[in-house]
Amino acid sequence: MTNTEFNNQFDLLYSNNANVGPGLDAYDKSVFLTMAQDEILNNYYSPKSNRKFEGFEASEKRRRDLDALAVSAIAINPTQNSFNVNSHAYNFLLNDNVAFIINERIKVIPLSSCVTDVMVDVIPMTHDELNLQISNPFKNPDRDTAWRLDISNTGSLKMVEIVGSDKYTPLEYHYRYIKKPAPIILENLPSGLSIDGISTQTACELQPVANEILNRAVELALEVAGNPRMKTKVELDTRNE
Numbered sequence: 001m002t003n004t005e006f007n008n009q010f011d012l013l014y015s016n017n018a019n020v021g022p023g024l025d026a027y028d029k030s031v032f033l034t035m036a037q038d039e040i041l042n043n044y045y046s047p048k049s050n051r052k053f054e055g056f057e058a059s060e061k062r063r064r065d066l067d068a069l070a071v072s073a074i075a076i077n078p079t080q081n082s083f084n085v086n087s088h089a090y091n092f093l094l095n096d097n098v099a100f101i102i103n104e105r106i107k108v109i110p111l112s113s114c115v116t117d118v119m120v121d122v123i124p125m126t127h128d129e130l131n132l133q134i135s136n137p138f139k140n141p142d143r144d145t146a147w148r149l150d151i152s153n154t155g156s157l158k159m160v161e162i163v164g165s166d167k168y169t170p171l172e173y174h175y176r177y178i179k180k181p182a183p184i185i186l187e188n189l190p191s192g193l194s195i196d197g198i199s200t201q202t203a204c205e206l207q208p209v210a211n212e213i214l215n216r217a218v219e220l221a222l223e224v225a226g227n228p229r230m231k232t233k234v235e236l237d238t239r240n241e
Contacts, residue, residue, distance in 0.1 A: 001210035033184040034215035065208040075173040092173040094158040099180040110169035143167040181205040
């Protein structure tokens with residue numbers, strides 16, 4: 001769906017509902033379209049957030065819907081600092097558009113082997129889970145596993161902390177992720193306005209679900225029209241992103 005089609009169909013669906021107040025400008029519609037896009041992406045990823053309780057790979061359709069957002073990457077040059085959970089933890093800098101990590105492994109150098117490098121499975125873990133297990137040597141990572149914690153450093157750069165074993169040294173973090181799609185911006189915005197830091201016309205990257213995004217965006221706009229206080233909150237939240 002092109003931006004022109006989004007714009008025209010949004011106007012049609014919105015205006016066909018009685019008592020919705022004045023029409024919306026391009027910025028207003030772009031805000032609602034981007035909000036709808038983010039909501040749908042989150043619902044696709046989290047089974048508990050959608051009515052069918054399906055994860056994003058639960059069906060062929062869902063896998064194809066997000067094809068355009070799947071990215072593979074390798075993070076190199078691991079670092080350590082005084083804030084790491086222990087001496088076997090290393091930080092890897094991620095791409096800045098990561099929304100959800102869906103597969104991950106690390107390449108390591110075993111310390112007691114003639115093998116130069118091997119791949120080790122990575123298990124995502126919360127800090128609460130880490131606090132329960134890290135003091136138990138029988139539950140700590142072994143030569144075949146590592147744990148991943150999500151962190152960020154000064155400047156809000158996206159990083160992961162990989163907690164490994166004393167049996168190897170991490171070299172690279174290999175990960176596949178769903179990237180955060182660009183905002184849907186119907187036309188270049190006036191000076192001083194932006195969505196997710198972007199102010200130029202931007203097309204929808206989730207074309208397979210464009211109609212879902214459009215319908216949900218109109219629903220959000222109608223909800224705001226029925227409660228004027230919500231409009232100011234939506235605009236402030238978006239401009240501060």
